[in-house]
Amino acid sequence: MVCLLLSAASPASDDDVQAGIFQTYLKLAEQGDMNAQYIVAHRYEIGKGTGADIDKANYWYDRAAAKGHPLALRKVEERRPPVEIAETGSGSGTAPSPVIKVADPVPPPKPPAAAPAARASKVAAKHEPAKPRAQPASVARQEKPHGAAPAPAHVAAESRAKEGHMVAKAVTEQVPPAPVDMIATVLRGQWSRNRQPAEFLPSARAACLQSSRAEIVCFSSELTRNVGGVGVTYNVKTVLSGLDNRDGRFALSYVYNVLHVASRPEPEALVPDTGDLQARTGWQEPGHTLDCRFNDERSMTCARADRKLSYQFARD
Known part of the structure; x- marks a missing residue:
């Protein structure tokens, strides 16, 4: 009989303890403590230390969320209904694409007519014999002396590859690593x-x-x-x-x-x-x-x- 009485008293004792904890949280929640407001809401939701009451739970979740409690904000967000997107169209299942009217392209302005004197000079220049063009100085400097053998193709390719690798390496070394967010x-x-x-x-x-x-x-x-x-x-x-x-x-x-x-x-x-x-x-x-x-x-x-x-x- 003693064992039965002890086993029967133990759950009641646990309930009393949880009810006391709930009352302590409730007093703090009524004083404006947002941590206590969230916990009171959670206990109302699951029925711990008090009777389950979803309306009271939502009330205290809202109060805690208004103070910026992140867990309460998450609860309020979960309670919001999903956004419905209205469908339009003829029933084919897809909304018609919006018709975008593109303005006609503006024609480019015509160049002004050449003056008579300028036109005459162009006609005269057309009938003059072509003058020999002077060789560019850069081309003249690039000419190799008679008898010099050109560099082999593979040597030139290796030189270009080496120069490209050096440039890429210099660019890589100059870029700092991106900071971690x-x-x-x-x-x-x-x-x-x-x-x-x-x-x-x-x-x-x-x-x-x-x-x-x-x-x-x-x-x-x-x-x-x-x-x-x-x-x-x-x-x-x-x-x-x-x-x-x-x-x-x-x-x-x-x-x-x-x-x-x-x-x-x-x-x-x-x-x-x-x-x-x-x-x-x-x-x-x-x-x-x-x-x-x-x-x-x-x-x-x-x-x-x-x-x-x-x-x-x-x-x-």
Whole structure:
């Protein structure tokens, strides 16, 4: 009987915990916190800690999207109906091509009639005997002295090929390599760490947007991690800055916002513990900063200055 009572009480306890987490998020959402607004919307959508209500979910998605939350913006975009393109024509399946009227070409202006004196001079010049043309100086200089043997054809061809190769090499050396578009490299595709969606970069767990010419801001969804033997529910805000340099380096700063600390480990924890998250509620300012560099357009390495924490990210 004791075992049955414990097993029956456990699900109720989990429900109470999730309901408490939801109420905490709801209070922050009503105060204008866009991260909490997104999480409240997501919980209303899936019925976690509260009853499922798609209308309330859409309401909070809209409020978070109005503040620029990238995950909420993605939800709002998915909810928009597809654009319908009206078809025209006689029913053949293809729209008729527009008729473009091309203006008649303007005839070129006729040259003015030559003056009588100029016409007479042309007629006189026509009947004069042709004068021998002088040999151009350049041709005269190119004539070789009598008895000199011309260069073999293959020697001349090799000389021309060598000159062309030298010119091509000079042009290649003068063209600098094209700089990597670091903003596009980060935002293009989905990033992972240890074959799991990354929580700091665009992935299934986080959405990012460009906030300035050289900066990207990311927000994660609700995540869980076991820290010191207890489960921690949190989300994370990440700022990537210095993305306008040419050597592929930038700074990645992130800060955790913990909403709930459980009394026991979470069996379905999403993220392994790395020692940078504390089991206490609230924003964990000032956060952490990593020095990152691109290995190539599909991988990057981020490490703390003390080298005690390092991440390897790959793009799918």
